[in-house]
Amino acid sequence: MAYQGPDGGMKQLWVQNLEITQSFIKEYKLKSVSRKTLGTEVFQLSPGMMSGGLKEASLKFRWPPFPGGIRIPHLHFKGELYLLTEEQWKSYTTTVMEGFKAKLDKVNTINFNQMLNLSDAIDSL
Amino acid sequence: MKYTLCITQQCNLNCNYCYIGKKKSTMALPIAEKIVDFIFANSPKDEKIDIGFFGGEPFLKFEQIKEITELIKLHPSFNDEWVELSVTTNGTIFSEEIANYINIHNIKFCISCDGPSFVQDKFRCFPNGMGSSSLVEDTIRQSVDVLPYTFINAVYHPLTFQHLPTVIDYLSSLGIRQIYLNPDFSASWNKKNADLLPEIYDEIAQKYISYHLEEKPHFISLIDSKITVILRGGYKPIERCRMGKGELAFAPSGNIYPCERLIGCDDGVNHCLGNINNGFSHDGICKIENPGKNINNECQFCSLSDYCMNWCGCSNYFSSGDYNTVGPFLCASEKTSILSAFRVFQSLEKKMGTTFYDHLSGTAFMKPVERNKNDKDTESNK
Numbered sequence: 001m002a003y004q005g006p007d008g009g010m011k012q013l014w015v016q017n018l019e020i021t022q023s024f025i026k027e028y029k030l031k032s033v034s035r036k037t038l039g040t041e042v043f044q045l046s047p048g049m050m051s052g053g054l055k056e057a058s059l060k061f062r063w064p065p066f067p068g069g070i071r072i073p074h075l076h077f078k079g080e081l082y083l084l085t086e087e088q089w090k091s092y093t094t095t096v097m098e099g100f101k102a103k104l105d106k107v108n109t110i111n112f113n114q115m116l117n118l119s120d121a122i123d124s125l
Numbered sequence: 126m127k128y129t130l131c132i133t134q135q136c137n138l139n140c141n142y143c144y145i146g147k148k149k150s151t152m153a154l155p156i157a158e159k160i161v162d163f164i165f166a167n168s169p170k171d172e173k174i175d176i177g178f179f180g181g182e183p184f185l186k187f188e189q190i191k192e193i194t195e196l197i198k199l200h201p202s203f204n205d206e207w208v209e210l211s212v213t214t215n216g217t218i219f220s221e222e223i224a225n226y227i228n229i230h231n232i233k234f235c236i237s238c239d240g241p242s243f244v245q246d247k248f249r250c251f252p253n254g255m256g257s258s259s260l261v262e263d264t265i266r267q268s269v270d271v272l273p274y275t276f277i278n279a280v281y282h283p284l285t286f287q288h289l290p291t292v293i294d295y296l297s298s299l300g301i302r303q304i305y306l307n308p309d310f311s312a313s314w315n316k317k318n319a320d321l322l323p324e325i326y327d328e329i330a331q332k333y334i335s336y337h338l339e340e341k342p343h344f345i346s347l348i349d350s351k352i353t354v355i356l357r358g359g360y361k362p363i364e365r366c367r368m369g370k371g372e373l374a375f376a377p378s379g380n381i382y383p384c385e386r387l388i389g390c391d392d393g394v395n396h397c398l399g400n401i402n403n404g405f406s407h408d409g410i411c412k413i414e415n416p417g418k419n420i421n422n423e424c425q426f427c428s429l430s431d432y433c434m435n436w437c438g439c440s441n442y443f444s445s446g447d448y449n450t451v452g453p454f455l456c457a458s459e460k461t462s463i464l465s466a467f468r469v470f471q472s473l474e475k476k477m478g479t480t481f482y483d484h485l486s487g488t489a490f491m492k493p494v495e496r497n498k499n500d501k502d503t504e505s506n507k
């Protein structure tokens with residue numbers, strides 16, 4: 001399968017949230033799991049992982065359009081794979097979303113009139 | 126690496142907004158052979174290879190598609206797991222033979238359809254003015270039945286964008302679950318249009334939420350791609366436009382362009398990077414080496430810049446005439462879709478718990494690309 005790291009898991013895919021991910025793994029003392037082991041244990045989940053159960057619709061939906069075959073919350077970090085409980089996933093995304101929310105106050109806009117002037121200037125070059 | 130092969134510049138439709146100049150030019154097999162050799166010789170070993178058949182209407186030349194697929198699959202460097210094939214059609218030509226071929230060769234099937242007849246037939250007409258909607262609808266119905274996955278690419282325009290929620294309903298009613306929405310950047314968008322976007326995108330977001338709650342989730346590019354980007358903290362440098370480097374388009378003549386949207390009439394001059402017989406023009410590549418890098422001042426100080434597709438060289442070109450200058454409609458559309466996606470995420474995670482963890486790995490819309498050497502070096506230095 002494409003995009004596999006040395007352990008057969010997905011390679012590190014994000015850059016911007018690297019620090020958040022690293023400190024999250026540290027804070028929750030997450031242990032990486034081997035993908036080979038996961039292959040046999042993926043549906044024998046610990047309490048808290050996908051407590052709602054795997055729904056038929058979502059099983060059908062995963063691939064395509066979405067890549068990946070591990071149907072529980074997880075992180076890939078530096079070639080390692082970390083499984084999360086629902087609570088941990090919530091905590092992770094809350095941190096990410098809070099960081100994002102803070103950015104919403106500083107949004108700029110490209111003005112339509114300014115743009116028309118700029119396009120005219122480019123056309124005249 | 127993404128490669129687009131414009132099999133033919135012939136088309137049976139005459140869509141007003143099409144960016145490909147129509148002519149009776151079809152890719153000859155010796156040209157295709159050189160292109161296939163080029164692809165396998167020049168793609169980095171650790172990158173997946175996407176090869177898309179494009180037109181004009183590619184199924185006007187189904188025999189060429191078959192021959193070129195064979196060239197690709199019989200190439201000594203071909204690896205089934207690393208090479209992905211796709212075809213983009215206008216949906217007016219379909220048959221059992223085509224469906225079987227698509228299935229056997231695992232080719233992704235994308236139909237360009239703008240929506241129900243009153244939207245589709247506004248722009249996507251035959252040269253005699255007759256609309257294509259009924260034919261395309263038939264194709265969608267058949268392909269949903271016989272192909273495992275059918276993707277729809279819907280273009281919206283200032284005259285049609287207000288119908289986007291209806292377009293989603295229509296496509297969903299035909300059984301489509303993966304919808305890509307793309308604005309016609311070359312159209313004259315104005316501030317009035319931009320001001321309507323929050324209302325329209327919000328309506329799409331509400332539909333998206335309902336589909337999830339009904340356990341019939343749909344992929345809608347406008348929402349899914351932005352949820353992915355928000356979760357991952359922005360687009361990775363390697364995910365941004367790599368036109369001319371990570372992405373190339375080949376005209377039937379063998380001329381090489383940075384993106385299929387820039388083939389135009391294939392005059393061999395505008396945007397042209399060279400010809401498969403002679404190789405690249407270094408000057409041509411230099412001009413577009415960093416598309417989206419010298420973006421507008423507003424972008425450089427915008428907090429959503431990392432989440433925005435301001436780097437898309439061809440969208441910028443069609444909006445502003447320059448690869449590196451972002452148009453105001455793209456700005457408005459990106460900002461609105463990012464906010465809509467954020468609200469969808471909050472709403473669905475609250476109602477359904479873990480819903481979007483798979484988005485961390487990227488979506489089909491913006492597949493993660495293997496790290497290049499520079500990325501690896503940067504990361505190992507951390």
